[in-house]
Amino acid sequence: TQLLEQSPQFLSIQEGENLTVYCNSSSVFSSLQWYRQEPGEGPVLLVTVVTGGEVKKLKRLTFQFGDARKDSSLHITAAQPGDTGLYLCAGVRVAGNMLTFGGGTRLMVKP
Amino acid sequence: KAGVTQTPRYLIKTRGQQVTLSCSPISGHRSVSWYQQTPGQGLQFLFEYFSETQRNKGNFPGRFSGRQFSNSRSEMNVSTLELGDSALYLCASSSSPGTLYNEQFFGPGTRLTVL
Numbered sequence: 001t002q003l004l005e006q007s008p009q010f011l012s013i014q015e016g017e018n019l020t021v022y023c024n025s026s027s028v029f030s031s032l033q034w035y036r037q038e039p040g041e042g043p044v045l046l047v048t049v050v051t052g053g054e055v056k057k058l059k060r061l062t063f064q065f066g067d068a069r070k071d072s073s074l075h076i077t078a079a080q081p082g083d084t085g086l087y088l089c090a091g092v093r094v095a096g097n098m099l100t101f102g103g104g105t106r107l108m109v110k111p
Numbered sequence: 112k113a114g115v116t117q118t119p120r121y122l123i124k125t126r127g128q129q130v131t132l133s134c135s136p137i138s139g140h141r142s143v144s145w146y147q148q149t150p151g152q153g154l155q156f157l158f159e160y161f162s163e164t165q166r167n168k169g170n171f172p173g174r175f176s177g178r179q180f181s182n183s184r185s186e187m188n189v190s191t192l193e194l195g196d197s198a199l200y201l202c203a204s205s206s207s208p209g210t211l212y213n214e215q216f217f218g219p220g221t222r223l224t225v226l
Contacts, residue, residue, distance in 0.1 A: 030211055031211040031212070031213075033213075033214075040219065041217075041219050041220075042115070042201050042203070042217025042218050042219055042220055043154075043201075043215075043217050044217070045214050045215065045216075048211070048212050048214070050211050050212070088153075088154065090215075092211065092213055094209055094210065094211060094213075098144075098156050098159065098167045098169075099144075099156065099213070099215060100156070101146075101153055101154040101155070101156075102153070103153040104153055104154070
């Protein structure tokens with residue numbers, strides 16, 4: 001059982017479309033991170049959100065941390081084929097240097 | 112600055128054998144964590160080492176063990192391999208463990224196949 005539930009698990013869209021990926025938990029986290037993983041590589045950190053209600057923008061990517069620090073979302077505007085990959089959310093608990101990862105969302109953006 | 116390196120990249124073993132995987136963290140990083148990634152279970156935490164001490168351990172059987180050397184390089188060992196141990200094993204290093212901005216820098220992983 002995943003402590004962090006990501007949805008959807010798979011997403012296939014056309015270039016130019018918008019999408020949102022959700023990461024939900026019943027647990028409170030100190031902070032939450034989003035990683036992207038491409039085939040044959042390890043995950044790479046995109047962003048860390050720390051404060052409840054926080055919104056961070058990274059070019060066409062917008063990340064939001066829920067007010068209660070239990071959930072987060074990633075919104076991509078005008079998706080491009082280069083956005084294709086596995087998106088992972090990870091909950092951080094400061095007490096214990098351990099990340100809890102969600103199951104991942106596999107995104108494919110078709111040209 | 113060189114990234115996290117893992118060796119070997121690919122490994123094929125048979126049931127009952129044991130295997131040792133190696134990880135060299137980014138220079139200056141003292142925290143090394145290991146994760147197992149499978150299609151069914153996703154990314155699961157195995158253990159974390161800091162200054163040669165195991166600080167945290169995930170919910171894996173005792174067949175999975177690890178160690179860290181004084182130069183922060185780490186190894187993980189899996190004994191009596193089972194088919195279900197087939198996975199991508201990822202190592203990650205961090206310069207800021209135990210903080211809100213605990214960025215994990217991942218290596219490319221070792222793909223282990225157990226036949």
